Amino acid sequence: MMNERIVMKMLKKYHLIRVLVLCALCCTQIFDVRTHTRLSSQPQNGSIPAPASDAQQQVAATPASSEYKIPGISEVNVVEKDILNTSAKCLGVCVQEGEPFGGVLSDIEQKYIPGLQQMMSDRKFVGKAGDKLIIPFKYADGIKNLFVVGLGSKKAGVLDIETYRRAVGSVVRDATDLKIDQVAIYLPSEKSFNCDATYLVQQTVVIADMAYYCFDQFITDKNLKYPHDLMLILVAQDHDKAQITEGIRIGKTCAQGVRKARYWIDLPSENSSPEEFVARAKELAQKHMFDITVFNDNEIKKMGMGGLSSVGQGSDRPSRFVVLKYTCKKEGAPTIGFAGKGVTFDSGGLNLKPTEAMSYMKDDKAGASIVLGAMDALGNLKPDVNIVCCIPLADNMPSGKAMKPGDIVTMYNGKTAEILNTDAEGRLILADAMAYMVKQFKLDAIIDLATLTGACRIALGPYYAAFLSKHDDLVARLQESSKNSGDRVWRLPLDDDYKAAFKTENADMDNTGSKIEGAGTIKGAMFLQNFVGDVPWVHLDIANVAFNVPNISYYRSGATGAGVRLLIDLAMNWK
Amino acid sequence: MMYVDIIQKDLLASKGKVLGVFVEYEKTLEGTVAEIAQQHIPALQQLMVDSNFTGKAGEKLIVPFMTEAGVRYLILVGLGARNQGVWDIETYRRAVGSVVRELPHLKSDTLALVLPSAESFACTDEYLAQQTVIIADMAYYHFDKFITEASRKYPKDLALTLVVHNHQQAGIEDGVHSGKICARGIYETRYWVDMPPDHSTPFDFARRAKEIAESHKFKISIFNEAEVNQMGMGGLGAVARGSERDCQFVVLEYTCKKAGAPTLGFVGKGITFDAGGLSLKPADYMETMKEDMSGAAAVLGAMDALGSLAPEVNIVAVVPLAENLPSGKAIKPGDIVTFYNGKTAEILNTDAEGRLILADALAYAVKHYKLDALIDLATLTGACPVALGHFFTALLSEHEDLVKRVQESATRSGDRVWRLPLVDDFKPAIKSEYADMKNIGSRRYSAGTITATCFLQNFVGDVPWVHLDIAGTAFDVPDISYYRGGATGVGVRLLIDLAMNWK
Secondary structure (H helix, E strand, O other): OOOHHHHHHHHHHHHHHHHHHHHHHHOOOOOOOHHHEOOOOOEOOOOOOOOOOOOOOEOOOOOOOOOOOOOEEEEEEEEOOOOOOOOOOEEEEEEOOOOOOOHHHHHHHHHOOOOHHHHHHHOOOOOOOOOEEEEEEEEOOEEEEEEEEEOOOOEOOEOOHHHHHHHHHHHHHHHHHOOOOEEEEEOOOHHHHOOOHHHHHHHHHHHHHHHHOOOOOOOOOHHHOOOOEEEEEEEOOOOOHHHHHHHHHHHHHHHHHHHHHHHHHHOOHHHOOHHHHHHHHHHHHHHHOOEEEEEOHHHHHHHOOHHHHHHHOOOOOOOEEEEEEEOOOOOOOOEEEEEEOEEEEEOOOOOOOOHHHHOOHHHHHHHHHHHHHHHHHHHHHOOOOEEEEEEEEEEEOOOOOEOOOOOEEEOOOOOEEEOOOOOOOHHHHHHHHHHHHHHHOOOOEEEEEEOOEOHHHHHHOOOOEEEEEOOHHHHHHHHHHHHHHOOOEEEOOOOHHHHHHHOOOOOOEEOOOOOOOOOHHHHHHHHHHHHOOOOOEEEEEOOOOOEOOOOOOOOOOOEOOOOHHHHHHHHHOOO | OEEEEEEEOOHHHOOOOEEEEEEEOOOOOOOHHHHHHHHHOOOHHHHHHHOOOOOOOOOEEEEEEEEOOEEEEEEEEEEEOOEOOEOOHHHHHHHHHHHHHHOOOOOOOEEEEEOOOHHHHOOOHHHHHHHHHHHHHHHHOOOOOOOOOHHHOOOOOEEEEEEEOOOOHHHHHHHHHHHHHHHHHHHHHHHHHHOOOOOOOHHHHHHHHHHHHHHHOOEEEEEOHHHHHHOOOHHHHHHHOOOOOOOEEEEEEEOOOOOOOOEEEEEEOEEEEEOOOOOOOOHHHHOOHHHHHHHHHHHHHHHHHHHHHOOOOEEEEEEEEEEEOOOOOOOOOOOEEEOOOOOEEEOOOOOOOHHHHHHHHHHHHHHHOOOOEEEEEEOOOOHHHHHHOOOOEEEEEOOHHHHHHHHHHHHHHOOOEEEOOOOHHHHHHHOOOOOOEEOOOOHHHOOHHHHHHHHHHHHOOOOOEEEEEOOOOOEOOOOOOOOOOOEOOOOHHHHHHHHHOOO
16 A cells, blocks of 8 residues: 555645746746755864864875776777678768768668668658668678668758767667667768868767767666677778878767766766765876875865865865866966866755755766866877866765855955855855966966756756856857867856845855846856956856756766867867 | 926026936046036035045935025936946946936936937937937836825926037937837836736727727737637637636737838737636746736837837737636646647646747738748746846847847847747757647756747748747846836837837
C-alpha cells in the first residue's frame, strides 16, 4: 500500500510546481520566485584557530591522477583513397539539401548498396538539417553502416557550420549507441562553409569528441558502459594536408579541454571538494608550467575576502582560492583574466533550495571547471597573450556556522554587502575573485563565467549564455569568438537603471537587488560591476547552458562544457 | 489636459509659479536664472554649495522666493556632464519628469521651463520641444477618477510655459503641437489601463475604438462573439467563453493621402481582465491583471494620436478584446482549438491565453491586408520581467530591417526595447502530440518569452513582424520620474514614431 502521507506530499509539491509554471508562463504580473535567484551562504570561521601562515603560499604542484579515463578521441587518422577500407565500422556522409545524388554516395551505391538513392527518396531524405538515415551493408567479411546526414541548404552561398556540427554529433552519437568506437567521417569541402580546412577539421574533431563523451564512471552495469576510446577517421579527398594535420592538433587539444571541464562538472560534489579542485589546478600547473598560488580558508579570511570566506563557512570542507598564471613568450603581450565560479555544491545555504532546484547543484562549479578546462587546452596551444585565472572555491551549505541573512560582509576591495539571501552566493565569491584580480594584475580584459542566476534560463532558455558588458570592443571580440567556436551568447542590458535595486540602509549594497523585481541575471551582473574597476569586463551567466541542454546532438544530459571553446578561441585570437 | 505657451527669455515673465531650470554638471548659472538669483535669491550660489548640488543627473534643488506676483519656486535640476559635447535625452526626460512631479507638493498647476538648446542634445528644436511637452504631460498624469477625498485630487490641467532663447519659433511650435497630440494618446492609453476592469470591458473598449474612428474618420469593423466564432477564430472564442461578457474583435483602418503608401499592421492584446481562467492565478499575481489590455490600449492610444498627426503610411489596427475568467463554460486544459488560419493548438494552460487571441488577430491581419510590416504588443509572459525587469520591452523578430526600424524608433521615442533570440531551436518546445502545437512551452526549455513568440510565429506568414512583450514595462515601473505606479503607456510613443518615420 502506498503511504498516504507521501501521496499527499507529492500532490502538494505538484501543486506548487504547477503554480510556479503557471505564473511564469502567463501572468503579466511581476514575480520573483525564490528559486529563480541562486543564493548562497557564508562560512563563519570563528572556531578554527589555525595559525595564519603568510598570506601567500607557493605550492609545489603535486599531480593527482585519476584512474577513470574520460571517454573521448584517442586517435585521429586520415584516409584519402579506398575510403571504406578502414577499420571504421561506419562512415558518415553529409548531404546538402537539394544536392543531386552523386559523388561518394553513388560510388557506394554502385559497389555496396544497390538502390541507395531510392532508399533515400523512399524515406523522404532531402538533406534538411536534422535529416538522417542509417543503412547497414556488407563489406568484405563484415558489416558496415552508412550514416547519411543532412546539412540544410546554403544561405547567402554558405552552409551553416552549426548544422554541420550537429550532423557530426548525430553520426558519432548514433555510432556510440551501436557500440561502434571507430568512426569515419567524410569531410565536406571547406569552401561550402567559407572557411579553411584547419577550421573545418578542428570543428569536426572537437564535436566528434564532445558527442562521444559520456560520464559512466559510476555505472557498474558493463552493458551500459561505452567503449572509452574513439578512433576517428577523417576521409579527406580534396583537402590540404598540412591544414588537416594542424586542424587535428588544435581540435584534439580543444576537445581535451572541453572533455575535462565536462567531467569535472559531472563529477558528484562528494568527489569534487575545493581541495580536490586545487589538486587539479596543481596538476595542470605542473603539466604546463603555469605559476600557481593557492590560498586556504584562513588566508582567504585574513586577506579580507569576506565574500568567499562567508560563503564557505557553513561547510565542513574549507574554501580555497586558486590563482593560475600563464605567461606567453611574447614580450609586452596583453594580459587577460578569467574568473570562474567554483561553488562545489550549492544547497542555497540557510536559504535552502527547494528539492527540485537542488538536484543538479553539483553544476555550480561549472565556471571554475570551464576555466580550468580551457587553461589545459591553452597550456598546449600557447596563445600570444598572458592569462591570469582566479578561481574561488567554496561549498554553500547550511549549518550552525553558516552565514545568515542580515549578515554584512566586506569584500576584498573594501566594499560591503548585506546578505539578504544566502543563495545569492556566486556573486559574493566572484566579487572577491575579481577585486583580487584587478588589484594584483594589470589586466586588459576580464571574462568571468558563472552559473549565477536561475533567471537566466527563464530569460534565454538553454541555447544562449547570457552576457553583459559595457565595453563594446570586448563585446565584439566575444561575439566573434562565439561565432567561431559555437558557444552561443546573447547580450542582456547592463543599464544603470538597475542600480537602484541594491540600495540598502545597512551596507553599500544588498546581495539580491531586492528593491527592484525581476531581471535577476542583469542584477547579478550589476552587483559584480562593483568589483572590476575600470577594466574592460564581460560577465557570462552560464546557468542556463552549462547543464542539461536538450536536443543538441553533441551534448548529452549533464555537463555541456559551454564556455571552454569560447575562452580558447578568445585567447587564441587575441591581438 | 495641458496648455502650453512659449515666451522669450525672461523666466519671471512667465505665469509659472514653479520655474524649472536645467543645470550642467559643475557649470555656473547664467542667463535668466542668474538674473533671478541676483534679484531675488542672493544666497543661491551658497545654497547650491551647501546642499551639494553640482548638477549631476538626478540632483534637484528647490528654492522658494518672493516676487511681486507672490511666492514662486525655483527648481534647479541636474543634467549631468555632457558626453562628447552632448547630453543624454533620457536624462533630460527624467529631469523634466522630476520637476513636474514636484508640482503637486508645491500646490501648483503652472510651470515654466527654461528650454535648453537643441544643440546640446544634437537634435532639432522641434524634437526637443516635443519631448518636453510629452514628458511633462506624462509626469503630470494621475488617475484620481475614483478618489473622493478632495485633498488627494490634483488640479486637472497643467499650464506649461516654455522659455526659449535662441530657438526657432516655428520648430518649437511644431514640437509643441505634435507633443500635445502624442501626450494625448499616451494619456488615453494609461487612463484605460488604469481603469478598473469593470469599467473597461471588451464592450467599453470597442465603444471607445468607435469614438476614435469617428473623430478621425477611420474605417472600423467590430465583430461580436457570435461572429468571432462563426469566422473561425477559435482562440479568441475559446478564451472569451468563460466570461459572461461577449468578446469583441475590432479592426481600425487609417488610410493616408499618399497613393501607393505602404501598410503597417498594429495588433494589441486586449484581455480586459486576466484571472487565468481555470488555470487560475494565485491572488498575488491577479491583483494588477486589469493591465492585461495594455497592448490594445497602446494601439488605440497610438491610433488616436496618429489620426491627428496623419502619417504617410496606411495603418491597420487589430484589437482582440476578451475577459479570461473561470466558470462552468470556461475552456479547459486539454481542449484543442482551431484558429482563423486553420492551425490547431492544445490548451494546456488556460492562463497562456494572450497568444490564443493574438493568434487569431495576427492571422486575420495577414489574411485580409497586404502588410509591409506587422507589430504586435502584448503583456504576454511572466518570464519577460524575470528576464529584463521593468526598463526594457522585449523585442523578438527574424526580420532585421524591421528590427532596425523599431530599435531606431525606440531610441528616438524613449520606449526602450531589448532583443531576445528567436531561433528554431526553441520550436520543439511547443510541439504537441495532439495538435499542431501546444499553448505553453515544455518546461525544460524554459524561456517563456521566446517560446510564446514561437507560438505566434505560426500566424504571421511571411510578413515582416516584430513581437513586443510589454509584460515588464506596461505597469508599475519603478524609479522613472515621468511614470507613477500604474500604467506607463509603453508602446504608444514607439508606435507613433514608427509610423511617423516610416519611409
